[in-house]
Amino acid sequence: MWENTIPMDKARELRGKTSVILGNGAIERTFDVLEEMRKEHDFSKIIVVTGKSAYKKTGAWDQVEKALKKHHTQYVLFDKISPNPTNDEVDEAVKLALDIGANGVIGIGGGSPIDAAKIVAIMTIYPQYSTSELFDSLFEPKKALPILAINTTHGTGSETNRFAVLSITNRNFKIGIGYEFIYPKYAIDDPKLMVSLSKEQSAYTSIDAVNHVVEACTSFLTNPLVFLMAKEVIRLVATYLPQALEDGKNLKARYCLTYAAIIAGMSFDNSTLHLTHALEHPMSAINAELPHGLGLAVLLPTVIRKTYGKKAEILSEVLAPIIPELKGVPNEAERASKGMKKWLVSLGVDCTLATLGIGEENIDQLVDLVYKTPGNPLLLYCSPIPVTKALIESIYRESL
Template structure:
């Protein structure tokens, strides 16, 4: 296989809108990134992280040294939680503005990076707040420069224009998408991900699969999104079991990280529909729910719902997991069972009921899917009409 001929220690540049430094040891490129920030006249930055992964991975030590070597002052905000909230974003933005931050550096997975994107906007719009941003009360066209140091192989947010932040008071978890929040630089270093727990390794990788399943089947998809979808699923199917069994295996982490990156690029081009639109209410109602787990529980039912309209694409991209499928409408139930069996086989066995949801909550979840700002845009581009009945079917079949 050609994958074995790739030198995973060679740092390459992958360009979309963001320049991503990709490969084992890519964190060392922070020296060049900090130098570039300094050359732009940036003297102060806010660094957005979670509580500890930035330290445990060693990413912060390298970043701190790079900033200090280039005389860039920093303010560390290490209070971002999974499923970050507008309150956290507002607090960080207030601190950033008081400090005089001219750029934002994120160290972490999707939560710190998405929160950092939000802060980058609010620094440029000091009169606005995060609730106004996520309730779509204004549309930003500028943000301060952002650098994303990625610590998980699932979201793809380090190379795309999307961000998600929750509004707990309304049980909303909206998404935004603006060109101004493409990171200037991203660091994708698989060596930073070898300490990911097995459970998180599974969830983030299934997140990448969901990105491409949706991106390749929206009504606005394109051949590029579908091409990336095929490769994403092939790589995840091949290397996810290896990474779970051998968490320090850098080759497995390298290809899962690459799969995540191209999946992010896929949905940056093809966009998303049912699975993300329906997961956001789940983790808005239960913030402790891992985003990737929520997506995993919905995926089989979403595939079943859209298979009659998108069977040919789904059969092709899922070939490594569902070999021999032809894409005909009568395979929908078989596809549902096949994906469920694959998830069980890799260790993702939960259903919505296992995570505390029941049939009495379905109506509320359906309401949130249609009421939450931005989710209507995802539902509008699903390959089958996103009626309340269709949404209810997906939730019910995921119980």
């Protein structure tokens, strides 16, 4: 396939709503990307939004800081974004951005810092409001500061799409928003930045990408392009995630997983997500320490069991690299579910809701949050099967 012929050490530009610079060593193009950003926007006073340590551990910050200084760019660093970012963190970052009169945002990290960077880009223009007011739809933003995303994981695809997710701390809500004006202008995807990911991080992030396409290709709003992306994402993850888990420094595997995450992010940008994400968001809202990809992994086999009968032909073809024995007939839903569970276990992911500390006593609260969380009605509407309270309860119970 293409991965045996593409020179992965040469950065290539993937053009779309976001121009993505992909390749081993792509981070060395930061200076050039900043130059392009400054041609198109002012981008002279920057807030850098990132997590607590990965931006340094990966080596990304060395290149970014050097490029900023060469361009004589004024900047302030906010490095307090948590794995499940909150409105309080964003509000604190916005204060720093306002202090320097920021006219641009750089997000460094995986989906959490990049999502937070998108929201900072909005809120810096609307300082009269709080971030929680944005997520409560108390005002309608029309623009955001320009964003450069520097990605350090192969999971969310946030660097390529118009969505951002945030937890509202005082209400146990984890909410997604989407606006045309928060597509990053440029994104840098350098697989070399991902070699330090632990086995768990590697697995959880790629499982997130798998969920993106499984949901996107079965969504009520899906289209033929999404189906093609889904097939390629599953092929790449099935082939190269085991290789990355065996040797974290395998750059070919990291490159392929990075590309898979990019197009997985584009897939639900062209469709939408549904049940697995709608039910996982309340889980990580009430347990901020729960890795998003792990929460999705626990739910995915059950969601496949529930939806397979309606989307058997599509799912059997998309999931063929993981579950080759599927025939595409509705009565094999249990086989599909068990096949997905077996694959997850082979990756070292063998958890249930119970082992994550979520029990029968939490189900009523979770179901309530599924319905009350703003943004979730669209996800539920896009489910391939009718959504009822009984269905949601059964997915949680069968995942215990």
